[in-house]
Amino acid sequence: xxxxEIIVHCPTEADAHTLLxxxxxxxxxxxxxxxLLPQLNWDVYKERTCYHRHNNLLWFGSxxxxxxxxxxxxxxxxxxxxxxxxxxxxxxSDDMLKELLSI
Numbered sequence: 649x650x651x652x653e654i655i656v657h658c659p660t661e662a663d664a665h666t667l668l669x670x671x672x673x674x675x676x677x678x679x680x681x682x683x684l685l686p687q688l689n690w691d692v693y694k695e696r697t698c699y700h701r702h703n704n705l706l707w708f709g710s711x712x713x714x715x716x717x718x719x720x721x722x723x724x725x726x727x728x729x730x731x732x733x734x735x736x737x738x739x740x741s742d743d744m745l746k747e748l749l750s751i
Contacts, residue, residue: 653700653702656699656727657697657725658697658728659695659696661690664697665688667732668699671699671701671706677706678705679707689708700714711725
């Protein structure tokens with residue numbers, strides 16, 4: 649994880665789960681000294697949920713809060729895809745798909 653401070657918008661609970669799993673695996677904890685999982689806190693703001701990581705501590709809040717507070721104006725709000733390393737997948741050819749699907 650390259651950045652000391654980052655804000656990530658998670659419009660879906662699945663995004664939140666993906667992000668928090670990734671952060672948990674990288675040693676990040678809730679700012680109140682709690683382990684990240686299983687508590688996502690996504691249900692508080694739902695599709696407006698953002699997570700703010702500073703060093704190895706995590707806070708959450710609404711996207712509107714992070715967009716309007718001067719304290720965070722220097723931080724770009726990212727998406728999960730910008731933070732989490734997804735594995736590269738090979739694009740299957742039509743022949744490979746047909747063979748896989750037995751058609």
